Amino acid sequence: MLAKEIERAGIPTVYVTSLPTVATMIGANRIVRGPAITHPFGMDEAERRRIVERALELLETDVEPNTVWEVVE
Amino acid sequence: MKAVHYLNQFFAGLGGEDKAETPPTRLEGAVGPGRGLADELGDIEIVATLACGDDYFAEHEEEALATLLGYLAEDGPDVFIAGPAFGSGRYGYACGTLVASAAERGIPSVVAMHPENPGVDAAGKAYVVPTAVNVAGMRDALPRLARLATALAQGRELGTADDEGYLPRGFRRNYFAEKTGAERAVDLLLAKLGGEAHTEVGGGLDRVEPPAAVRDLSETLVALVTEAGCVPQGNPDRLASVRAKGWLRYELDGAETLSASRYESVHGGFDVSLANEDPNRLVPLDTARALEREGRIGRVHETFYTTTGNGTPVVTSTRFGREIAGELREAGVGAVLLSGT
Numbered sequence: 001m002l003a004k005e006i007e008r009a010g011i012p013t014v015y016v017t018s019l020p021t022v023a024t025m026i027g028a029n030r031i032v033r034g035p036a037i038t039h040p041f042g043m044d045e046a047e048r049r050r051i052v053e054r055a056l057e058l059l060e061t062d063v064e065p066n067t068v069w070e071v072v073e
Numbered sequence: 074m075k076a077v078h079y080l081n082q083f084f085a086g087l088g089g090e091d092k093a094e095t096p097p098t099r100l101e102g103a104v105g106p107g108r109g110l111a112d113e114l115g116d117i118e119i120v121a122t123l124a125c126g127d128d129y130f131a132e133h134e135e136e137a138l139a140t141l142l143g144y145l146a147e148d149g150p151d152v153f154i155a156g157p158a159f160g161s162g163r164y165g166y167a168c169g170t171l172v173a174s175a176a177e178r179g180i181p182s183v184v185a186m187h188p189e190n191p192g193v194d195a196a197g198k199a200y201v202v203p204t205a206v207n208v209a210g211m212r213d214a215l216p217r218l219a220r221l222a223t224a225l226a227q228g229r230e231l232g233t234a235d236d237e238g239y240l241p242r243g244f245r246r247n248y249f250a251e252k253t254g255a256e257r258a259v260d261l262l263l264a265k266l267g268g269e270a271h272t273e274v275g276g277g278l279d280r281v282e283p284p285a286a287v288r289d290l291s292e293t294l295v296a297l298v299t300e301a302g303c304v305p306q307g308n309p310d311r312l313a314s315v316r317a318k319g320w321l322r323y324e325l326d327g328a329e330t331l332s333a334s335r336y337e338s339v340h341g342g343f344d345v346s347l348a349n350e351d352p353n354r355l356v357p358l359d360t361a362r363a364l365e366r367e368g369r370i371g372r373v374h375e376t377f378y379t380t381t382g383n384g385t386p387v388v389t390s391t392r393f394g395r396e397i398a399g400e401l402r403e404a405g406v407g408a409v410l411l412s413g414t
Contacts, residue, residue: 005394
């Protein structure tokens with residue numbers, strides 16, 4: 001819900017979560033699938049870098065509603 | 074039968090924002106919109122109207138509540154009615170808190186307000202009749218409010234939220250359906266194929282258009298927000314692990330990373346041990362700073378926002394989101410990385 005309200009204010013937001021189904025249900029628009037509930041942004045810096053960079057790419061991309069991206073290994 | 078009605082200072086005719094500090098008071102009979110309500114209530118008489126300034130209630134909640142509940146106990150009504158508060162947050166909150174307390178004390182209670190009013194959350198087990206967002210909806214709201222109030226006063230057992238016109242309270246009542254779930258599901262599917270969408274379980278969340286893409290991240294202020302309950306060690310501001318009542322902001326003060334010695338997660342909905350070993354796993358500050366140094370992003374916003382996204386009602390998290398969004402906008406934030414769990 002936070003994602004949607006921040007988007008409603010016009011700020012592009014990427015929601016990183018391991019539960020993209022829930023995220024699409026509530027209506028977030030830019031979603032990146034994180035690896036796990038316990039560490040949505042990844043265990044180590046290398047993994048974190050991949051996830052954040054994917055999120056940044058998504059921020060730079062115009063999207064259809066409820067877009068979910070996976071992180072490319 | 075008798076009713077007691079609650080209004081804020083404005084609707085009680087005591088004044089506007091300038092009178093928002095009015096302490097609780099009791100007026101005889103029906104006042105202001107209470108008169109219209111009384112007409113709809115028929116046999117039920119509004120014997121008293123309780124009023125309180127919205128700011129007074131917010132700032133002296135315990136006292137105000139005690140005083141108002143005292144009046145209520147003296148009058149001993151068959152039903153307690155509050156509002157309509159429409160979209161007014163402070164007013165809605167006061168109404169919601171009052172009806173919840175009254176209901177707890179065994180007085181059938183009902184309030185009317187807009188479904189997204191934060192006061193809905195406060196209303197607890199009391200009934201909430203949905204209204205329009207502002208006073209233009211008064212004419213529509215009063216008869217519906219009166220109908221529910223009458224049913225409560227008469228002690229009639231209420232049907233479903235849909236049938237009776239109140240907001241679902243999240244209680245589930247079991248009943249025997251004539252057809253099995255499988256048969257009903259096939260019926261729904263056939264209807265859908267025929268072009269009609271029905272559902273047994275309500276949804277109804279609105280949609281927001283995705284904002285346009287960020288044109289140049291290297292010029293953008295990027296903020297970190299989390300629902301994973303990341304807070305400074307010791308949780309100095311007591312963020313709740315579940316059903317958070319609020320959100321918090323913390324200054325990063327140029328920190329390059331979220332160190333385990335300075336931060337922890339208090340989210341009650343998942344195992345936080347990995348997050349506590351390295352809070353960057355929840356809020357990727359180390360990576361964000363690296364990207365800031367490399368020029369991939371303009372700047373990392375020095376304020377990060379946190380709450381616990383665990384059992385938070387939609388109405389509440391919507392409010393959090395709006396409040397945080399307001400601050401981000403003012404700070405000129407151009408993009409947000411939000412971590413959820």
